[in-house]
Amino acid sequence: MHRNLSARLLSLITLFFIGVGVVNSSLAGDNAMPPPLPIEEIGRVESLPASYPEDWVLVDESSFMNMYGGKVIILDIAETSHPKRMKGMMSKSMLGNFTQSSARGEFYIIESFHERGARGKKFDVLVIYDKQTLKVIKEIEWPTDRLQSLPERYSMALSEDQSLLYVSNFNPAASFTVFDLDSREIVETIGTPGCVLTYPTGERSVTSICSNGGLLTTVLDKKGNLKARERMAPFFDTDSSPIFEWPVIVNGRAHFPSFHGEMHVIDFSGDVARYIEKWSLVSEKERQGNWRPGGIALTDRDDRGRLYIIMQPDGKEGTQTHGGSQVWVFDLKTKQRLRIIDIPNWAVSLAVTRGSNPKLVITNGSMNLDIFSANDGQFIQTVSDFNNITPLLIHKSY
Amino acid sequence: MKLFDRFFERSARSVAQRSSRRGLLKNLGVALVGGASIPLLPVARASQGAPQKPVEEGDPSSCEYWRYCAVDGFLCQCCGGTYNSCPPGTEMSTITWIGTCRNPVDGRSYVISYNDCCGVNQCGTCLCQRDERDRPIYRSDKSNDINWCLGSTSYVYNCSTAIVVGLAFEE
Numbered sequence: 001m002h003r004n005l006s007a008r009l010l011s012l013i014t015l016f017f018i019g020v021g022v023v024n025s026s027l028a029g030d031n032a033m034p035p036p037l038p039i040e041e042i043g044r045v046e047s048l049p050a051s052y053p054e055d056w057v058l059v060d061e062s063s064f065m066n067m068y069g070g071k072v073i074i075l076d077i078a079e080t081s082h083p084k085r086m087k088g089m090m091s092k093s094m095l096g097n098f099t100q101s102s103a104r105g106e107f108y109i110i111e112s113f114h115e116r117g118a119r120g121k122k123f124d125v126l127v128i129y130d131k132q133t134l135k136v137i138k139e140i141e142w143p144t145d146r147l148q149s150l151p152e153r154y155s156m157a158l159s160e161d162q163s164l165l166y167v168s169n170f171n172p173a174a175s176f177t178v179f180d181l182d183s184r185e186i187v188e189t190i191g192t193p194g195c196v197l198t199y200p201t202g203e204r205s206v207t208s209i210c211s212n213g214g215l216l217t218t219v220l221d222k223k224g225n226l227k228a229r230e231r232m233a234p235f236f237d238t239d240s241s242p243i244f245e246w247p248v249i250v251n252g253r254a255h256f257p258s259f260h261g262e263m264h265v266i267d268f269s270g271d272v273a274r275y276i277e278k279w280s281l282v283s284e285k286e287r288q289g290n291w292r293p294g295g296i297a298l299t300d301r302d303d304r305g306r307l308y309i310i311m312q313p314d315g316k317e318g319t320q321t322h323g324g325s326q327v328w329v330f331d332l333k334t335k336q337r338l339r340i341i342d343i344p345n346w347a348v349s350l351a352v353t354r355g356s357n358p359k360l361v362i363t364n365g366s367m368n369l370d371i372f373s374a375n376d377g378q379f380i381q382t383v384s385d386f387n388n389i390t391p392l393l394i395h396k397s398y
Numbered sequence: 399m400k401l402f403d404r405f406f407e408r409s410a411r412s413v414a415q416r417s418s419r420r421g422l423l424k425n426l427g428v429a430l431v432g433g434a435s436i437p438l439l440p441v442a443r444a445s446q447g448a449p450q451k452p453v454e455e456g457d458p459s460s461c462e463y464w465r466y467c468a469v470d471g472f473l474c475q476c477c478g479g480t481y482n483s484c485p486p487g488t489e490m491s492t493i494t495w496i497g498t499c500r501n502p503v504d505g506r507s508y509v510i511s512y513n514d515c516c517g518v519n520q521c522g523t524c525l526c527q528r529d530e531r532d533r534p535i536y537r538s539d540k541s542n543d544i545n546w547c548l549g550s551t552s553y554v555y556n557c558s559t560a561i562v563v564g565l566a567f568e569e
């Protein structure tokens with residue numbers, strides 16, 4: 001046995017040296033020939049940094065033309081070289097909803113599947129991803145019907161300490177489910193009759209927006225179980241003076257723009273939501289020109305707390321989600337407009353990246369992304385050809 | 399300028415190439431008179447003497463058609479169905495959102511039920527977004543942002559119909 005092995009080994013070594021000799025002699029005859037490529041490892045998969053660069057964004061691609069193909073695409077929108085822009089993606093089937101934890105290094109997607117394509121039993125599944133590997137950490141089959149709609153920034157949210165995840169449900173009874181991110185277990189599903197979405201409030205509360213123009217705050221105990229419910233009286237008329245469900249939240253204050261240009265300010269810093277005030281985004285002259293907010297994801301903020309909002313001229317009933325030709329930038333403390341940024345290719349949605357040199361990311365009328373410097377409004381570049389169909393919501397990265 | 403400009407332009411162009419308004423009116427007239435399953439419009443019941451037939455006009459494959467004032471989705475008229483029926487192989491959603499649209503011919507406002515057709519896949523053509531009196535999802539009864547296939551066997555959205563379900567109260 002040993003003798004046979006030794007003999008085989010010897011013959012292999014001999015063959016190797018003969019081979020090397022052949023290669024060397026052929027190289028010796030041609031000095032320009034480079035050395036052969038090194039043998040490469042099969043099975044390598046890239047990973048991403050624990051902290052994403054400020055110019056990376058997460059594109060919530062609802063894929064309206066093929067909803068099985070929804071996805072979240074990670075993009076470097078400042079990169080000028082097309083092949084280097086896309087960093088990875090996660091699937092998000094049938095208008096799935098997305099949110100992320102800045103502290104836990106995790107992404108959360110709740111999505112739906114039928115057993116056999118469009119047929120068979122429907123499943124809703126919460127999927128927890130590792131943000132560095134984009135691998136699935138855990139899947140949780142959902143006990144009820146999660147909200148399935150065009151993307152919403154607050155269809156899911158985290159508690160202040162990022163230990164609880166709140167997930168909106170709708171079937172069409174409205175509720176939300178509390179999920180414990182430490183134990184990876186569902187805590188409870190809590191009904192929110194007539195009220196939808198999950199705006200994080202205080203340490204352990206969730207505020208939802210209601211069909212009567214008021215708000216409902218659900219107060220939870222430490223474990224995430226229902227403790228109390230508080231309703232805020234209506235502050236807008238859902239028919240005649242509706243608001244957008246897209247607030248920017250700065251220092252615990254939520255700023256909800258109305259269809260006609262008022263800004264309602266709600267205090268979300270305590271256990272229960274509290275109405276503070278309203279002010280106007282538009283002057284009297286602008287109101288006469290029917291300058292109004294308009295778009296899908298029409299608001300965002302930068303790290304300094306400045307508001308960015310898409311505005312449209314000649315607005316009227318029916319144009320509220322159609323986008324606009326300008327972005328107005330406001331200081332929310334002074335309520336003063338700081339800047340108007342003209343958007344040449346129309347704006348349907350927007351987002352603002354982190355840091356001291358933030359980028360304004362616009363989903364334009366052709367469903368590509370136009371990138372501007374948020375500080376001075378300078379156009380930088382258009383980002384296209386990234387498997388974009390309907391990129392209606394853009395998230396900052398952390 | 400409208401949302402999904404690219405889609406609108408593409409849809410409008412292809413519809414213009416395929417259809418003629420006169421032909422569609424003729425077909426629509428046949429459907430309204432001869433279709434036993436299609437309820438007569440309320441204007442017919444209310445009228446006395448001639449004319450006896452309810453009246454509406456327009457191209458149901460065009461986003462500008464009067465019934466589509468609050469729609470957001472693919473028009474079933476372009477998908478193998480019609481403005482009030484679903485394409486073969488799909489099912490009509492049992493719950494939905496409603497809008498109020500004015501029929502330019504008789505000047506009346508009608509309540510329109512935008513039942514989705516569900517199953518198979520997205521129709522993917524004649525995307526139309528009008529959104530008049532559409533409201534965010536907190537007014538779910540008036541919101542076209544929700545996938546209303548949620549009550550159907552299949553949750554897969556295919557296209558949207560626009561069915562007259564009554565006269566609206568006068569404002």
